[in-house]
Amino acid sequence: MWADPDRAILTYPLFGGGTLEFGWARSGGGMSVGTNPLMARVLVPPSTGVYPSGWFVVQGKRSLIKVKAEFDVLGGEVFIPDWLRADMFEHHYNLLRRGTGA
Amino acid sequence: MIKKRKGWFRHIKPSSPVCPRKPERMLKGERLTILHTYYGSNVNLSEIPIPEGKGLADIQLSAHSDEDGDITLEFYAREVYEEENPHYEREMKHYKAEYEKYEKRRDEFKAELAEWKAWNAEQDAADVKARLEAAERLLRQHGRLPGGPSVG
Numbered sequence: 068m069w070a071d072p073d074r075a076i077l078t079y080p081l082f083g084g085g086t087l088e089f090g091w092a093r094s095g096g097g098m099s100v101g102t103n104p105l106m107a108r109v110l111v112p113p114s115t116g117v118y119p120s121g122w123f124v125v126q127g128k129r130s131l132i133k134v135k136a137e138f139d140v141l142g143g144e145v146f147i148p149d150w151l152r153a154d155m156f157e158h159h160y161n162l163l164r165r166g167t168g169a
Numbered sequence: 170m171i172k173k174r175k176g177w178f179r180h181i182k183p184s185s186p187v188c189p190r191k192p193e194r195m196l197k198g199e200r201l202t203i204l205h206t207y208y209g210s211n212v213n214l215s216e217i218p219i220p221e222g223k224g225l226a227d228i229q230l231s232a233h234s235d236e237d238g239d240i241t242l243e244f245y246a247r248e249v250y251e252e253e254n255p256h257y258e259r260e261m262k263h264y265k266a267e268y269e270k271y272e273k274r275r276d277e278f279k280a281e282l283a284e285w286k287a288w289n290a291e292q293d294a295a296d297v298k299a300r301l302e303a304a305e306r307l308l309r310q311h312g313r314l315p316g317g318p319s320v321g
């Protein structure tokens with residue numbers, strides 16, 4: 068239903084290398100009501116860690132303001148919070164289960 | 170680990186005690202007295218029995234139509250009153266007793282709310298941890314993540 072964002076609207080450098088990106092999902096066809104969900108992506112070099120690649124829907128925080136509030140407090144390099152990692156792993160497991168995952 | 174109390178729910182704050190209303194020595198209000206009722210729409214305003222010392226500004230009109238379509242006009246005299254509360258002493262005594270109870274409940278409530286917030290945050294953190302562990306374990310099982318702990 069949702070297609071990957073065409074651009075990142077928020078980017079944070081990750082502690083130890085890599086970036087964390089946020090963007091609005093694009094409509095992937097079909098009918099929808101309300102704002103498109105927020106999606107995120109983790110890009111890290113293999114030396115930092117291994118994460119599933121690709122965009123995932125952010126469910127732990129519903130608004131961009133709340134996401135910004137959480138990361139802007141840290142300033143500079145950020146860690147991936149547990150709620151975001153949970154969203155990422157859940158999303159990629161769901162893709163895998165549906166047979167559409169990488 | 171905070172123990173859940175009876176009547177606590179996730180994401181719903183416990184309700185605060187209600188402050189009792191302070192009684193008033195002087196009662197202020199508006200009183201409407203019916204002057205005249207007309208059944209029909211032809212009304213001569215000079216027929217309205219306006220009380221002594223009142224003008225048309227003190228008269229309130231209400232019109233309503235009943236089931237057969239006739240219009241009923243009702244004229245009321247509006248009077249603003251301010252009189253002493255005859256039950257003031259009794260109400261004040263009751264109020265003081267209620268307010269003491271309220272103050273005690275309010276202090277207990279503040280402590281309970283702080284405890285509820287800590288409990289709710291604890292439950293949220295436990296939920297996130299459970300989701301993360303389950304999803305991470307499943308991805309590992311399917312070979313999408315390496316066996317060692319992830320870095321982040």
